[in-house]
Amino acid sequence: MTGTRTAPHPRTDGAEDLTADPLRFGVGARVTVAVMADDYADVILSVLAGVDRSGLVVATGDVSTYVGGHEADLLRYLTDLVDAVAATGEHAAVTLHLSRGCPGEVRCELPGGAGPRPADLPPGRRTGRVAVAEWALYPLVDDVRAGVVPDHMRDIEAAIELARVAGTFRGSEHFVTRLEGDVGAVVETVVGAWARVGRGVQHVTSHVTLSLNSPSRTRG
Amino acid sequence: MTGTRTAPHPRTDGAEDLTADPLRFGVGARVTVAVMADDYADVILSVLAGVDRSGLVVATGDVSTYVGGHEADLLRYLTDLVDAVAATGEHAAVTLHLSRGCPGEVRCELPGGAGPRPADLPPGRRTGRVAVAEWALYPLVDDVRAGVVPDHMRDIEAAIELARVAGTFRGSEHFVTRLEGDVGAVVETVVGAWARVGRGVQHVTSHVTLSLNSPSRTRG
Numbered sequence: 001m002t003g004t005r006t007a008p009h010p011r012t013d014g015a016e017d018l019t020a021d022p023l024r025f026g027v028g029a030r031v032t033v034a035v036m037a038d039d040y041a042d043v044i045l046s047v048l049a050g051v052d053r054s055g056l057v058v059a060t061g062d063v064s065t066y067v068g069g070h071e072a073d074l075l076r077y078l079t080d081l082v083d084a085v086a087a088t089g090e091h092a093a094v095t096l097h098l099s100r101g102c103p104g105e106v107r108c109e110l111p112g113g114a115g116p117r118p119a120d121l122p123p124g125r126r127t128g129r130v131a132v133a134e135w136a137l138y139p140l141v142d143d144v145r146a147g148v149v150p151d152h153m154r155d156i157e158a159a160i161e162l163a164r165v166a167g168t169f170r171g172s173e174h175f176v177t178r179l180e181g182d183v184g185a186v187v188e189t190v191v192g193a194w195a196r197v198g199r200g201v202q203h204v205t206s207h208v209t210l211s212l213n214s215p216s217r218t219r220g
Numbered sequence: 221m222t223g224t225r226t227a228p229h230p231r232t233d234g235a236e237d238l239t240a241d242p243l244r245f246g247v248g249a250r251v252t253v254a255v256m257a258d259d260y261a262d263v264i265l266s267v268l269a270g271v272d273r274s275g276l277v278v279a280t281g282d283v284s285t286y287v288g289g290h291e292a293d294l295l296r297y298l299t300d301l302v303d304a305v306a307a308t309g310e311h312a313a314v315t316l317h318l319s320r321g322c323p324g325e326v327r328c329e330l331p332g333g334a335g336p337r338p339a340d341l342p343p344g345r346r347t348g349r350v351a352v353a354e355w356a357l358y359p360l361v362d363d364v365r366a367g368v369v370p371d372h373m374r375d376i377e378a379a380i381e382l383a384r385v386a387g388t389f390r391g392s393e394h395f396v397t398r399l400e401g402d403v404g405a406v407v408e409t410v411v412g413a414w415a416r417v418g419r420g421v422q423h424v425t426s427h428v429t430l431s432l433n434s435p436s437r438t439r440g
Contacts, residue, residue, distance in 0.1 A: 028394060030354065030395055030396065032313055032315075032429050034254030034312070034313040035256060036255060036260035037256065037257070037258055038256075038257055040256035040257075041435065061393070062352060062431055062434050063313075063352055063353065063354045063398075063429055063430075064354055064429060066394050068394065092254070093252055093254040093315070095315050097356065097395060097396070097429075099394070099395040103394075108373065132282060132283055133283065134250065134283045134284055136425065138425070140358060140372050141361055141372050152361055173281070173286070174248060174250065174288065174319070174323075175246075175248070175322070176250065176284075176317070178283075203372075205356065205395070207317065207356075207427045209252050209283055209315055210283075211282055215261065
């Protein structure tokens with residue numbers, strides 16, 4: 001697994017590289033799984049218990065589950081998790097909130113000048129199950145003195161082009177881009193675009209709401 | 221109701237004011253209601269049908285419901301909607317995605333220089349029911365040539381101070397601020413901070429996931 005990762009380039013100027021450690025750089029996600037069935041608690045606990053957490057820090061709360069670690073591990077975990085929810089056959093909404101470049105809480109604990117973190121991802125797997133999703137992506141400015149000001153619309157358009165290439169792009173609606181396709185392709189689009197924009201911008205977040213096993217879809 | 225609103229100041233330089241019409245300015249929300257019960261469809265439809273939509277454009281899709289209009293109407297609608305879900309007694313997750321200053325879809329249809337839109341809100345009502353929530357707020361840069369670069373962390377800290385004053389602030393976690401309190405106070409904190417930051421920044425979004433009637437809370 002580690003062979004598929006691109007390690008950050010070592011700095012040659014003697015300064016500490018604040019981008020190398022994914023946890024220190026704040027690479028992670030918050031996930032809310034809402035299963036629309038009376039036995040939701042058993043379904044959610046069973047799904048969470050069955051997904052491989054290798055390489056990740058996982059902490060479950062009463063609103064969401066925090067998952068932190070390398071982008072490649074996050075891609076694997078989120079694909080497996082969303083697919084496991086889809087495999088239950090229950091109608092469910094899954095909310096993913098990805099973040100990078102701003103560890104800590106109220107105030108980023110990294111200086112604005114830490115710089116972006118390069119991360120190449122392996123291709124996501126295909127699961128054979130379908131998701132529809134609404135997706136937003138945000139390159140953020142934390143410290144304009146760092147001199148790197150993201151161009152929000154340029155990055156959004158590049159991300160949408162990635163979704164078109166992945167075959168998941170279905171259109172644009174108020175405030176969001178609509179994605180549809182194999183669970184693995186949808187999660188790969190979201191995680192991939194977030195990591196790609198993160199090559200040029202330190203602090204990038206993304207929010208996506210996925211709908212699984214929607215009765216309005218299967219009933220036509 | 222209209223008496224509680226602050227109309228944008230008329231421009232005296234002859235230029236068209238692009239901030240005056242909330243729909244044209246892109247003031248709105250996307251809402252996903254996930255009710256964790258077998259009869260979720262009936263519960264959600266009943267809740268959506270019972271909430272006053274006055275003054276708003278509402279369009280329900282298979283992932284979320286879009287609601288567009290004046291900030292004061294949004295505050296009323298979202299308070300009533302979340303409270304109606306809480307009143308069912310069912311465990312539910314409600315995801316709110318607020319946006320302002322970027323109408324259209326892939327590309328903002330407003331030029332970056334439209335400027336911020338002032339909006340004062342009436343106080344939200346208190347409902348007597350409780351929500352816990354995880355909250356993120358994003359002032360965005362769409363066009364750095366407009367010369368207004370938001371200071372993300374300054375605005376976030378001002379928003380958290382609003383939450384402290386409202387009594388809903390409960391702490392900071394990875395990537396989010398935790399809010400807790402009366403449903404009306406939590407929704408007022410989120411909508412109020414988003415509108416407040418919008419006095420100085422054109423494009424502002426906010427994402428919040430609310431948990432209602434959580435068994436881990438009532439059993440705990």
